[in-house]
Amino acid sequence: xxxxxxxxxxxxxxxxxxxxxxxxxxxxxxxxxxxxxxxxxxxxxxxxxxxxxxxxxxxxxxxxxxxxxxxxxxxxxxxxxxxxxxxxxxxxxxxxxxxxxxxxxxxxxxxxxxxxxxxxxxxxxxxxxxxxxxxxxxxxxxxxxxxxxxxxxxxxxxxxxxxxxx
Amino acid sequence: xxxxxxxxxxxxxxxxxxxxxxxxxxxxxxxxxxxxxxxxxxxxxxxxxxxxxxxxxxxxxxxxxxxxxxxxxxxxxxxxxxxxxxxxxxxxxxxxxxxxxxxxxxxxxxxxxxxxxxxxxxxxxxxxxxxxxxxxxxxxxxxxx
Ligand SMILES: [Zn+2]
Ligand SMILES: [Zn+2]
Numbered sequence: 001x002x003x004x005x006x007x008x009x010x011x012x013x014x015x016x017x018x019x020x021x022x023x024x025x026x027x028x029x030x031x032x033x034x035x036x037x038x039x040x041x042x043x044x045x046x047x048x049x050x051x052x053x054x055x056x057x058x059x060x061x062x063x064x065x066x067x068x069x070x071x072x073x074x075x076x077x078x079x080x081x082x083x084x085x086x087x088x089x090x091x092x093x094x095x096x097x098x099x100x101x102x103x104x105x106x107x108x109x110x111x112x113x114x115x116x117x118x119x120x121x122x123x124x125x126x127x128x129x130x131x132x133x134x135x136x137x138x139x140x141x142x143x144x145x146x147x148x149x150x151x152x153x154x155x156x157x158x159x160x161x162x163x164x165x166x
Numbered sequence: 167x168x169x170x171x172x173x174x175x176x177x178x179x180x181x182x183x184x185x186x187x188x189x190x191x192x193x194x195x196x197x198x199x200x201x202x203x204x205x206x207x208x209x210x211x212x213x214x215x216x217x218x219x220x221x222x223x224x225x226x227x228x229x230x231x232x233x234x235x236x237x238x239x240x241x242x243x244x245x246x247x248x249x250x251x252x253x254x255x256x257x258x259x260x261x262x263x264x265x266x267x268x269x270x271x272x273x274x275x276x277x278x279x280x281x282x283x284x285x286x287x288x289x290x291x292x293x294x295x296x297x298x299x300x301x302x303x304x305x306x307x308x309x310x311x
Contacts, residue, residue, distance in 0.1 A: 008260075013259070097288060112296075113257045114257060
């Protein structure tokens, strides 16, 4: 039951994205037979250090999506405070809701069942443009970003170049 | 309008009975490795990141879940008859069709009953406007029901 529902919802989103592509990324399935595993290509947002890059990432949806968020992992190297060294994306909207008894003032920053591939990727694109170094997944990248912008820029430029060759 | 205040299901009753009634013969105090996941056994979410079958819940968690079930059952619901402005459930992105069971939240957002009830068990907030459902429930529905 839950599985049918999540598969139907993901098929709807895939169909919608095929019909009306969204600027900034393209999306498809890793394997045509598995609606739960998506491959996306994110275009480095213009006017940021990531401009010119094409970053490949995978999204893994749980069977009880949209009650639970997918996991997102960059396959391309991305040097960024909120992406750990394995490529796993760590942003608050991909975290399950906290105990709403005490934390609902921040509920809008956590996972909601109305998030779609589109809203998730738009959040990731804005994260690329605007890192959050409060709880970094890549401590070294956060340190570079804060203390050594030249070094950060150099490492990001290397990722952008590499992504163009992939 | 359908009547949503039906009597609790068997699952709900077992939750209300307290911590001393082991389900299917297992001793709930033995915290060994969790039993293999069974599709049919109800799994509850005492806190958003914790999923456990009913017989492994603490008494406090059981009470919390029973209260939550009670609150959800007090939210108004009905069947889609085509007269409402809302046409789509934003959780499943499906259009409402005549006869679909709907749930009306105090903030006036409308969802399929099945879609929103599962979410409310995890987080008691409206996914569209983030309005906490319980706060609104106390002011809007207390006394009028
Ligand atoms: Zn729905
Ligand atoms: Zn609402």
